[in-house]
Amino acid sequence: MHIFSGLDSHTILLLVASLGIALSFEFVNGFHDTANAVATVIYTKSLRARTAVVLSGLCNFVGVHLGGIAVAYSIVHLLPVDLLVSVNTNLGLSMVFSLLVSAILWNFGTWYLGLPASSSHTLIGAILGVGLANAVREGMPFGSGVNWHKAVEVGLSLLISPVMGFVLAGGLLLLLRRYLKNKTLHEPPRGDAPPPFGMRLALIVSGLGVSLAHGSNDGQKGVGLIMLILIGILPGVYALDVDTPSRDVLAVREVAAQFTDYFNAHRLEIEKAYASGKYREPAQNSPAASCGPRGAVTAAEALQVSLAQADTLAALPAADRWNVRTNILCLDDAARLMAEDASPEQREKLRQWREILRRPTEYAPDWVLLAVSMALGTGTMVGWKRIVVTIGEKIGKTKLSYAQGAAAQVVAMATIGLADGMGLPVSTTHVLSSGVAGTMAAGKSGLQMSTLRSIAMAWVFTLPAAMFLGAGLFFLFAMLA
Numbered sequence: 001m002h003i004f005s006g007l008d009s010h011t012i013l014l015l016v017a018s019l020g021i022a023l024s025f026e027f028v029n030g031f032h033d034t035a036n037a038v039a040t041v042i043y044t045k046s047l048r049a050r051t052a053v054v055l056s057g058l059c060n061f062v063g064v065h066l067g068g069i070a071v072a073y074s075i076v077h078l079l080p081v082d083l084l085v086s087v088n089t090n091l092g093l094s095m096v097f098s099l100l101v102s103a104i105l106w107n108f109g110t111w112y113l114g115l116p117a118s119s120s121h122t123l124i125g126a127i128l129g130v131g132l133a134n135a136v137r138e139g140m141p142f143g144s145g146v147n148w149h150k151a152v153e154v155g156l157s158l159l160i161s162p163v164m165g166f167v168l169a170g171g172l173l174l175l176l177r178r179y180l181k182n183k184t185l186h187e188p189p190r191g192d193a194p195p196p197f198g199m200r201l202a203l204i205v206s207g208l209g210v211s212l213a214h215g216s217n218d219g220q221k222g223v224g225l226i227m228l229i230l231i232g233i234l235p236g237v238y239a240l241d242v243d244t245p246s247r248d249v250l251a252v253r254e255v256a257a258q259f260t261d262y263f264n265a266h267r268l269e270i271e272k273a274y275a276s277g278k279y280r281e282p283a284q285n286s287p288a289a290s291c292g293p294r295g296a297v298t299a300a301e302a303l304q305v306s307l308a309q310a311d312t313l314a315a316l317p318a319a320d321r322w323n324v325r326t327n328i329l330c331l332d333d334a335a336r337l338m339a340e341d342a343s344p345e346q347r348e349k350l351r352q353w354r355e356i357l358r359r360p361t362e363y364a365p366d367w368v369l370l371a372v373s374m375a376l377g378t379g380t381m382v383g384w385k386r387i388v389v390t391i392g393e394k395i396g397k398t399k400l401s402y403a404q405g406a407a408a409q410v411v412a413m414a415t416i417g418l419a420d421g422m423g424l425p426v427s428t429t430h431v432l433s434s435g436v437a438g439t440m441a442a443g444k445s446g447l448q449m450s451t452l453r454s455i456a457m458a459w460v461f462t463l464p465a466a467m468f469l470g471a472g473l474f475f476l477f478a479m480l481a
Contacts (some may be wrong), residue, residue, distance in 0.1 A: 011233065018093070018229045021100045023375040026222040028107045029119045030060060030379020037214050037380075037428060040405030040436075041207035044189050046200045053381045056211040061377035063215020064223070065369055070423030071217055072224035073362045077150050078127045081291050081333040083134055085326045087232040088239075094477035095130050096228050102126040102469035106462065118427035118462060123221055124154060125466025133471035137478060149336065157424035162434035164415055165408075169435035170442030172407040177443070180403065186443070188399035195402040203402065206409035213416035214428045215376060221425065222372045223364045230368075231325070236318030239325040241363035246311050248359045252328065253307040255353045256300040259331055262338075262349075263297050269341065270294070296334035299327040313360055325361055332357045400436065404443060408435035 037060075038052040047055070076084070079095075086092045106122045131146040177186060185199050194200050230238040263270065270293045291299065306324050310316045316324065332354050339350040412432040419426040 014093075015229075015233050018096065018233065019226065019371070021097065021104070022222060022226045022229060023371060025100050025104050025107075025123075025225070026219070026372050026375035027379035028104050028111070029218055029222070030057070030376040031111065031382045037210040037432070038207055039432070040400060040409055041203055043400055044200075044203055044402050044405050045192055045194045046203040046207070052207070055208055057377040057380035059208045059211035060215035060219065060380045061373040063212040063217075064219030064373035064376060066212070067216030067220050067420055069220060069223060069362060069364050071220035071420060071425050072227070072364065073358070074150070074154065074423050075123065075127070075221050075425055076224045076228060078124065078147055078154060079131055080147050081329055082138075083131065085291070085329055087228055088235045088322060089232075091134075091478055092232045093229075094474060094480075095134070096225065096232065097477050098130050098470050098474040099123065099126045100225060102129070102466055102473050105469060106466050110462070118158075118429045119218060120158060120221070120425045120427045121430075121462040122466045123225075124151075124158070124425070125463040126470030128463075129467030129470030129472075130474045132467070133474045137475070149340075154425060157419055157422075157426055158430075161415055161419060161426040162430040165411055165431040165435040166438035166441075168415070168438070169408045169411040170438035172411060173404055173439040173442045176403045176407060185403045186401050188401050199402045199406060202406045203409065206406060206413050209413035210409055210416065210428065210432065211380070213413055213420060215373065217416055217420045217426060218428065219369075219372050219376050222376070223368055226368050226372065227364055235322040235325075238365075239321040240313045240316075240360045242312070242314040244313050244360045244363075248356070249307060249311065249313060251356045252360060253304055255356050256303040256307070256327075256331065259300040259335075259353070260297055263293065263300075266338070270338065273337075273341065291330035291333055293334045293338055296330050299330040299334075303327040303331065328357050328361055400439075401443070404436065404439035407439050408432060411435045411438075 038047075038056045041047050041052045042049045046052075083092065083095055087095070103119070103122045103126050107119055128146055128151065134140075135146075180186075182196065184196060189195070195203065227238070274294070303324065306316065306320055306327070313321070313324070335350045335354050335357070339347045342350060409432070412428065412435050415431050416426055416428060
């Protein structure tokens with residue numbers, strides 16, 4: 001498919017600029033976070049720096065293609081359905097630009113200062129800021145601008161993963177000390193001599209494993225943002241996955257039919273939820289006016305009519321695809337709300353419906369994965385020096401030993417890989433740096449509190465700073481739109 005075919009010059013310029021900014025975010029993400037992935041490999045002289053960053057870049061490249069898209073849309077769905085169904089407007093594009101520019105600015109600033117701050121925290125903070133700013137701008141209740149259910153889920157993963165890194169890396173180091181008696185393994189590197197072969201292999205494999213997991217997890221964040229851009233600028237082409245199998249299209253249609261019956265069977269509970277304020281009615285002039293449990297009945301009926309006219313999504317007229325996507329998102333959001341008060345059996349049924357509904361809307365073309373993986377992999381190969389020294393020498397009072405580096409890397413690789421499998425975003429930066437701190441504490445090496453304070457301050461201030469940046473830029477871009 002030729003992405004520029006049939007487009008006017010204004011649309012082409014907007015598309016190129018948008019994709020350029022999105023890929024710049026992934027490039028900055030690459031050189032910002034790569035030092036965390038290869039710091040111990042470089043510091044312990046397991047590999048030469050240039051070799052390490054090139055291999056890490058390749059692993060990041062591959063990781064993007066292996067990671068799927070669960071994390072990508074976990075990030076996207078932090079935004080409320082009101083914004084997701086208006087992404088094809090100037091307001092929606094202002095939202096995307098705000099997210100990307102604020103994330104780039106904060107990532108670049110913390111990298112320049114040599115602080116291992118989190119790209120995940122930055123992006124999520126920007127998303128929360130934009131969502132809250134949109135609520136204020138539209139005169140909605142302040143807290144309604146964010147999908148708080150998803151925000152809590154993502155926030156817990158970001159909070160728990162560094163704690164896991166600290167505890168598990170410390171515990172692994174104690175096991176290594178007990179069973180590996182070679183004193184050299186528990187001493188800092190001396191000169192340019194590499195570690196013993198077995199430990200060197202463990203450091204290299206785990207370091208590249210962290211890079212692979214980083215590409216799989218962090219690369220998806222860029223994929224999600226690029227899909228928002230494409231859906232917003234070219235809705236007729238990218239609003240739906242036109243390659244969705246016909247059996248999945250039929251399943252979506254069947255869910256839409258069953259949704260109306262479910263609503264009618266539970267009308268009393270739903271009306272009570274509206275009366276108590278648990279559910280809110282979207283504004284009539286909002287693109288999401290047909291959403292919410294009440295409006296979703298209309299969306300379900302419209303979806304049945306649209307899909308009855310075509311066996312495949314490719315057969316739908318391009319002009320109708322946006323409406324189909326909007327109706328699917330409305331049904332999905334209504335099912336999410338109703339699941340909160342449903343019985344376990346009903347909750348499972350609604351979960352299955354949501355899984356079916358999302359198949360045509362949660363996807364990424366191969367060229368998007370390729371572009372993101374190239375940007376992330378290329379960014380990985382530059383800018384690593386500033387943070388390597390922080391990881392290797394400034395967290396503990398003694399320099400990092402081979403065993404400490406291996407323990408921190410193995411735990412980081414496993415933690416990020418687990419989160420990726422669960423579709424949850426985590427911070428490579430915080431998992432690895434907390435793992436190094438855990439090995440320093442377990443090894444009684446002491447901790448440099450000044451460095452930990454700097455890292456903690458970056459961890460604490462990244463979220464509110466990114467929220468402030470995202471909200472401010474959103475107000476600015478929305479005013480100019």
